[in-house]
Amino acid sequence: MNYSGSCHCxxxxxxxxxxxxxxxxxxxxxxxxxxxxxxxxxxxxxxxxTPEQDLASYTFNKHVIQHRFCPNCGIHPYGEGTDPQGNTMAAVNIRCLENVDIAAVPVQQFDGRSR
Structure with a gap:
């Protein structure tokens, strides 16, 4: 399935x-x-x-995930990094997707604080 998404602005x-x-x-x-x-x-x-240069990026801790955000409105629609097997991945913020019933999506909790 294809989804469209954006930041707030x-x-x-x-x-x-x-x-x-x-x-x-x-x-x-x-x-x-x-x-x-x-x-x-x-x-x-x-x-x-959107042209790549219209996004901003933030890294912290181990600096392995590029947290991508809009420099205008500040919303973080996705991040980029690699999974444990070395595959390039995107972590899409589903709150930024159009026509998605957020309440119907199962959500798994992840303890990133302990890593």
């Missing part, structure tokens, strides 16, 4: 392909503050509709 737009069968809520210091619900897909399944 619409400056960052993207499309993502995949089956949205669940999301993850992480309690690390940044995810807990953002309130993001992340859906992990291979990075090549996320297609930016």
């Amino acid at each position: 619409g400056n960052v737009k993207f499309e993502v392909e995949g089956e949205l069968n669940g999301a993850m809520a992480c309690n690390c210091s940044i995810c807990e503050r953002k309130g993001a619900l992340m859906w992990f897909v291979p990075r090549d399944k996320l297609s930016l509709q």
Whole structure:
């Protein structure tokens, strides 16, 4: 299935392909503050509709995840990194997707604070 998404102001737009069968809520210091619900897909399944230079990026701790956000409205629509097997992944904030019933998506809790 294909989904469209954006930040609040619409400056960052993207499309993502995949089956949205669940999301993850992480309690690390940044995810807990953002309130993001992340859906992990291979990075090549996320297609930016916005020029790369229109996004900002933030890293912290081990500096392995690029937390991508809109420099205008501050919303974090996705992050980029690699999974434990070395595959390039995107962590899409499902709260930024259009026409998704968030309450119907199963959410798994992840203890990122302890890592």
